Amino acid sequence: MKLALAISNHGNMLGGGEYSFLEFISRLKPNWRAVATVPFNGELAQRLRQQGIETHTVALPPIRPWRIANIVSTLATYLRLGRSHRPALIYANGSRAALYGGFLGQLLKLPVIWHCRIAERDPFADPLLIRLSNKIVVNSKATGNRFPPRIKDKVKVIYNGVDIEWLQHKSVKIPDLIHEDWKVILVVARASKWKRHDLILALFELAASKDSAVHLVCIGERDRSEPRWWSYLQEITHRSEYSDRIHWIGPVEDVRPWYRSSFVLVLASENEPFGRVLVEAMATGVVVVAPMTGGIPEIVRSGRDGLLTPAGDVKEMANAVSRILKDESLRKRLAMSARDRVKLFDLDNQVDKMIRTFEEAPQ
Numbered sequence: 001m002k003l004a005l006a007i008s009n010h011g012n013m014l015g016g017g018e019y020s021f022l023e024f025i026s027r028l029k030p031n032w033r034a035v036a037t038v039p040f041n042g043e044l045a046q047r048l049r050q051q052g053i054e055t056h057t058v059a060l061p062p063i064r065p066w067r068i069a070n071i072v073s074t075l076a077t078y079l080r081l082g083r084s085h086r087p088a089l090i091y092a093n094g095s096r097a098a099l100y101g102g103f104l105g106q107l108l109k110l111p112v113i114w115h116c117r118i119a120e121r122d123p124f125a126d127p128l129l130i131r132l133s134n135k136i137v138v139n140s141k142a143t144g145n146r147f148p149p150r151i152k153d154k155v156k157v158i159y160n161g162v163d164i165e166w167l168q169h170k171s172v173k174i175p176d177l178i179h180e181d182w183k184v185i186l187v188v189a190r191a192s193k194w195k196r197h198d199l200i201l202a203l204f205e206l207a208a209s210k211d212s213a214v215h216l217v218c219i220g221e222r223d224r225s226e227p228r229w230w231s232y233l234q235e236i237t238h239r240s241e242y243s244d245r246i247h248w249i250g251p252v253e254d255v256r257p258w259y260r261s262s263f264v265l266v267l268a269s270e271n272e273p274f275g276r277v278l279v280e281a282m283a284t285g286v287v288v289v290a291p292m293t294g295g296i297p298e299i300v301r302s303g304r305d306g307l308l309t310p311a312g313d314v315k316e317m318a319n320a321v322s323r324i325l326k327d328e329s330l331r332k333r334l335a336m337s338a339r340d341r342v343k344l345f346d347l348d349n350q351v352d353k354m355i356r357t358f359e360e361a362p363q
Contacts, residue, residue, distance in 0.1 A: 102132025
């Protein structure tokens with residue numbers, strides 16, 4: 001059995017990238033196994049250990065001249081790990097992970113696979129990370145556009161996978177909060193500024209003014225690094241004429257009951273590199289409305305699997321949501337097509353492609 005040293009940028013479950021990292025390395029067997037490192041002990045570390053994955057805490061300090069002692073300490077720790085475990089390759093989930101993994105790969109002469117999940121270019125780090133990586137896996141063609149055409153042979157698109165069987169399990173019950181006569185607009189996203197909950201609150205105002213059964217349910221934790229944004233969203237909520245129909249639930253252990261109880265999922269972020277929650281919603285029969293940007297059109301075919309609108313256009317988003325809420329035949333047609341579409345994003349399919357990428361890495 002071959003060993004991969006899997007390095008994560010984060011120690012907490014912040015978003016789809018961390019869920020995909022966890023699910024992938026949990027399913028590597030029988031030919032591969034992983035030893036994981038995280039920068040601090042958080043929820044991701046806890047979940048990795050629950051899966052029986054050997055997990056180490058290794059800080060990933062920023063590359064700054066005044067942090068040289070920390071940088072040397074981190075590299076020394078990684079050298080000890082590498083020499084004691086003798087991995088066949090380094091799998092780096094994120095840019096800083098790829099930086100330290102790349103340095104380690106150079107020192108130990110190991111191949112490095114960088115899993116890049118962010119579409120924005122980093123003009124300072126990207127040239128170095130490209131040089132340090134043997135292969136760059138991206139979660140969408142939109143993310144792949146981050147890189148120059150001259151390295152296209154080094155970049156491989158592998159869409160994030162989800163556990164469709166788990167999502168569609170028939171035992172899932174609707175949450176007690178949800179009434180039978182509610183028409184739920186669902187949001188599943190951390191309350192960060194770039195997720196644009198402000199646009200969703202605005203479109204909800206338009207939808208709620210036309211239909212007294214419409215409720216907005218927001219799943220996801222607040223972003224601790226943006227306390228003012230959270231306060232702003234709560235202020236908008238309290239000012240709303242329909243505030244009693246806006247429900248901030250926070251993070252949940254199991255999101256399936258909330259999908260099961262919803263009519264439509266709305267995603268409003270304007271440069272989403274993939275959009276895992278879209279695939280989850282589609283798998284559970286929830287119709288999606290999202291902007292026509294980033295990697296989203298690679299998942300959702302507008303008018304076939306969901307409705308896509310111009311980014312930032314609240315009126316168009318509200319019109320799309322209203323169409324879905326009013327037109328049951330449209331909702332059923334989109335949901336049926338979406339359930340078929342998500343087979344492309346099955347977790348086993350992603351794992352198989354990633355393992356083939358591991359096997360193809362120069363040894």
